Amino acid sequence: MRVFVTGASGWIGTAVTAELLANDHEVLGLARSDRSAAAVAAAGAEVVRGDLDDPEGLAAAAAKADAVVHLAFKHDFTDLAGAARAEDVAVRAMLDVLTGTDRPFLIAAGLAGLAASGLPTELDPSPHEGVDSARGGSENLALSYADRGVRAGALRFAPTVHGTGDHGFTAQLVKVARERGVAGYVGDGSNRWAAVHRSDAARLVRLALDGAPAGERLHVVAEEGLPAKDIATALGERLGLPVASIDPQDAAEHFGWIAGFFGVDAAASNTRTRELLGWEPAGPTLFADIAAGAYDG
Template identity: 55%
Template sequence: MSATDINEKGTNMHVFVTGASGWIGSATVDELLTAGHRVTGLARSDTSAAAVQAKGAEVLRGDLDDLEALRRGADAADGVVHLANKHDFAHPEVSDAAERAAVETLGEALVGSGRPLVVASGVARLAGDRAATEADPNPAVGPHSMRGGGENRALDFVDQGVRTVIARFAPTVHGSGDSGFVSLITEAARRHGAAAIIGEGSNGWAAVHRTDAARLVRLGLEGAPAGTRMHVTAEDAVPTRDIARAIGDALGVPVTTIEPADAVDHFGFVGPFYAMEMAATSTATRDLLGWQPTGPTLLEDIAAGAYTAARS
């Protein structure tokens, strides 16, 4: 199957998007609308609803705990992109339970239809100390595992006539306005007056620019085969020591080294993630969908002030 064949199968769809006003979701809504799709975005607040409407998308009010709203959104759509997540790092069991319930609700609504369900996941903890590939299974199984085992639960629906596609995102989906991990690491450097490297800083983080991520989500929705695991990663492994040095240069602060045991004290909850190996390749994804990233690299974004200029 060629990329052309895949892309031609997904035109003029009505797409239900959860997380439609979020960092990745808002870019995905733009991408889908530009490609000619109709979009309905889940919105939990007046502010989110206004942001979704301003883009030209329709709004369905609700949140991840409103399973009836999720069901209605999926029932009315030709395909679903599930990007929302509570990200309650203080109470992960809450996020995990909500994620599993949402995936099950969306999947059940699509059973027997052949319609696509794109579910967000990540590359963390897939392959230990090497770069993860699309062939690596996700070890998170069951409702009490990471993200509620949502990736594997979503794939269960393939045998029930759902075209499940997993989007495994890099730990940093970067760009100007990002408030994720790199923003938190930058704020720690600002707070301490030094950009810290944990240990040798040899562990690598996969990275992808926000616009490239949104384009790949669209391509997967439009025609990736059922059971596909896409790696939304443009750079396989940016060494965390290079990230720290780039942040130090951008802020004009020195670079220091801290011990892994001090990571939480220095960075907060993001410390253990910053110390993890989260490298991942996307070779199979690119070959399948003809996706080629075109956005700036993570270090280019940092150097351009994506994480520092607005706060200077």
């Protein structure tokens, strides 16, 4: 299968690219810079120069592929509305050229805002609808093409896709802890985060390309819900720092931009995904990665 991967040089994208290449797929990797292009080429993928502001280029690359994995997003926290609009245009451009082909289109999504008691499941729809919503409502947009001859599916990634070299949410929590001299959590720390090791996430993406039916929401989740207090405790033990509750009113000042993520409940069930794809996570847990020094650098 010839797969067009946006975000191919990113944290998740590099692992997905390696997983696909190791399993006899070809990869077309989107690269917006010389540095990204060099990384994509070094991995053994074909470089497609462009970015999310080039819908015509994205459509042309999607048309040449047997499948699309859309992992890229403009993470510009100073202009989230603009990022959402760009996402809407980019996703529509790729989906329109795939209409009627029955080719897979997998889109990265998140777990935030799922309205369910206990553990949200893959059957719970995203509340983000329309270009003015989070990520431009791209999950629901993509899934709407399941009725238009596209094998569209949503990849709802855990908030921490962890491993050595991670520069995402967990790495940011480490940075804040070192700067503040304390490993903090918000309020009573009972809110939960799902987690998945990067290798497990990449394998799930490959399995989804091979066998997920159209319209599926897949939870890229190994550990369904780790309490924020336990995450802070694990970080404190590894860093040799005290662990403390941060008043919700002070969270933004203490944590900075990540306060809005670390203070929410982002747990999710993975039962349907595992059963559908025969996927069993095998990588280290988040706490094992922390204890082994994955975030010491």
